């Protein structure tokens with residue numbers, strides 16, 4: 034009964050209490066889970082129709098100065114063969130993506146300063162000059178406000194910086210003491226204030242996470258109001274301190290996508306690669322639960338396996354064109370249509 038009441042308040046566009054959110058996140062009722070996903074899908078269709086936006090992902094570098102305990106490319110993993118794409122290689126990836134119809138390029142990489150402000154500004158301006166109708170999303174970690182401002186002025190449109198978890202206590206269990214949740218939050222606020230369409234996100238079921246922590250994650254997002262929300266299940270990587278931990282729950286992630294869709298009707302929410310890594314039906318389930326973005330990989334095929342954030346990360350070794358054909362098919366099978374528009378947040 035309490036669960037029905039909790040869902041009712043969520044469906045009627047009322048902010049559920051913390052207790053209600055806990056009940057919904059933890060529910061174990063297949064019929065109600067279907068109802069939750071259907072309601073989220075209805076809200077997504079009311080805002081974005083059946084469109085699924087594609088973002089061309091370019092994994093620019095696996096060099097990272099940080100040592101997050103869950104990440105396969107953390108600095109102290111000496112078994113990673115490191116690479117950083119040169120600006121001209123990134124331009125080549127953009128060209129491939131543009132010719133396939135993609136109108137967003139996501140430049141994602143570990144946190145490093147091999148890409149100085151000067152290099153990035155020049156690169157962003159070059160991409161924007163060549164592909165005037167394309168959007169640029171950056172996902173390059175924490176930088177100074179001044180650096181973000183330069184990147185914005187150069188023409189970057191969006192920035193993804195997942196907070197990973199809103200609980201300081203949990204943050205300190207997932208990261209070394211050199212990394213601070215407060216610093217990360219300052220960066221996220223800076224990005225919002227500077228006018229980036231800002232992406233936040235968190236892992237579902239990393240070690241030590243409680244459902245209360247997930248409620249805190251949702252509340253932090255309600256405060257900051259990101260335009261993009263990327264969540265995915267924790268997937269262990271064997272060369273990290275969490276290598277033997279259990280992978281996160283696909284079903285819980287899918288429920289959270291629906292909850293987030295209902296609380297953020299206009300957000301751009303991807304069906305993430307980690308969902309697909311844990312379940313063949315992960316993308317389908319994510320889309321059916323309210324997700325409306327997919328990020329096909331445009332990185333050079335021979336480098337993709339080096340960007341292994343977690344074990345088994347889906348890296349098919351096929352060319353971008355083939356990946357996109359497969360995605361179009363999957364999206365249509367799920368009852369949606371791929372949109373090649375820029376797909377800015379409403």
Ligand code: SF4
Nearest residue numbers: 097099101104107143
């Ligand atoms: S999660 Fe990001 S910041 Fe942390 S080690 Fe991996 S690439 Fe670096």
